[in-house]
Amino acid sequence: MSQRAEQIEQLFAAGADRLLGRAADSHALAAEVLVPRLRSAVTKYVLRDDPEASLEVIADFIDKLQADDLCLIVACEQGNQRAWTDLVERFSATVKSAARSASSNEEGADDLAQSIWAELHGFRVRNDGRPAGKLSYYSGRGSLAGWLRAVVAQLAVDQHRKQSRMVQTEEDADFDRIIQHGQEENTWSGHGEAPNPELQISLKLAGAQMQKALAQSIRGLSAEDRLLVKLYYFDGLRLREAGAVLGVHEATASRRLTRVHNELRQQVGNILIEQEGWTRVETERAFSEVALKLDADIEPMLATEQILVKKENEVAG
């Protein structure tokens, strides 16, 4: 074992002692039990992305772990019945709340909440005889309540995917038809009564080339800018919500989006000129025509949005 590895191991041991000291209820855990957990967490969050991270960074990471939550989960994993009771009593409301948010009805929420506790405890048995539940995935970096919500949300997504593979219900079919109808009505590249078929073909071709250039330009954005575009345009979040996901203020997100607009506009024009052989005048005219066309179609687009929202409310209600 290298000197650095030894130093890191010593950090784990000392960090486990400090963590137990910080916990209000250590559930009679030994420091040795926590060391593997700390090693896993440090590897996952620190050493994987920065193998040469300093010892101070590692120690700081350990000291910022949620001591009480981690001790509770490790105690549950160790088969401590009192810890299990404590976990269920303290977080059953959290799990139920998350399940309600992820489910469309009360019955589905109850089923989801029950399945969460089963997932946490684990159906299978590990080699050491203990149940192989999801508890081992909790690192203590975030809050236990937040982790439970994330587990519920992931489980809900998985269940939704499974259901999506099944036969679509009549309502889903109607829902999809509405979406499809709205999209067809509002697709700028293929919409409108073109008086001239040649012009219609020309518009479609131009639209396809602009879509391709736009997709390429989006790929060229930084990850954070790309995430902002996805959150704002694809996921339909408001700037405030998108900023919250990115961890920035709404005003910062707005400025960043304006900058992204400029970059994309510049990049799309360059791609059309360099790769598709457009002239700058044609590029400018295409942008204007697209804007005019989309601007003219904004009302039916908004009407479609209202239909979608109404349908979603009906499904949720």
Next chain:
Amino acid sequence: MNQASNNEIDLLLRSFARGDKDSALRSGLSTEQVNAAASNHLDADELNSYAEGVVPAPARARYIEHLAECEACRSVVISLVPTAGAVNAAETREKKASTDFWQKLRTLFTPPVLRFAVPALMLAAVMGIGLWAVRRQQPAEYIAQNKVENSPSPQISTGSQPSAANESTATNQSKTPAEKNLGSTTEKSNGALEKPDANQKRAVDETEVAKLPAAKDAGTAGAVAGVSELRPYDLAPKAAAPPPPTPLLDADKSATLAKERPAKREEQEPTRDDQLRNREEDVHEPNRAAAQRNTTSVPSNGRVGGLMSTRGVEKRKIGGGETRTVAGRHFTREGDAWVDTAYEPSRATIKVARGSDQFRALVADEPGIRAIAEQLNGVVIVVWNNRAYRIQ
């Protein structure tokens, strides 16, 4: 780039997001890339850590890269962020509440604050001490306080400046008449009239005369007559006092007043001879009257005068003798006693000891006597409701 260009690209992006349902094209990735992204989904712990903003920077960059491509993980994060924000806000509030007091305390002692706070505090402290000192001196103005007569002309003083000079001389003035006479006699015998200025010599003579009972009575009469005309403080420089005008009180009047002196006072001043008294009265009566007139010609200090009048206490000094007006009663200083001018020596007095039950009952019934007893120290003989009280 102008707003119109931004609107164009904004509309293009909206259309792009809605128009193509192919997730690979929508995300700008190839199908292989999408599959690779899906295979590396973030687990619940990572998603929650990201939503709560507690992921180290290198790991966060990786997560953002994944979230930009993975719709499933993004949807989970989107659902977690509002709750995580609420949790963080609550934790922040708790931390803020717990550390609020100490943070405020620390903020008070930061250099930017201290830079202005320390001088301000020092200034406030100096002002406070000064105010306290002034307030401590003010009561002395309202009680008996003698004033040095440095003026070359006899002048009726109705107040005293709270100066160190006055205080130092007040001890001399508070001597008993016998002591004063002894002092003045000594001065005379030692050639104390060595002051070169004739006015100064006259002032010394005035002092001696004022100690005489006749002068005292005359001063009392003058004081009674000119109470409303007196100003509490003699603001005009005494050296610049105008020459004595025509006397208002003639020698006959002074002589008449002198004859009215009580026999008791004659007994207290057995060494005075009438000749000297008459001579001094002749000399100083016009001056005193002039001083009165001169005093009234100078505009009085409204603030001080008002304050004095509200207290109901007036004090004047004629030569060396003192008179006072308290609660509408006029008193003259006789030895250690303040004697009501309305008091006749032949009248029997009711002795009341300060602090006794009788005294408390008396002042409770007669607030005026309380004011007198509070304003005048020592023995006070006051005539009240046709009764003479000797408060001691």
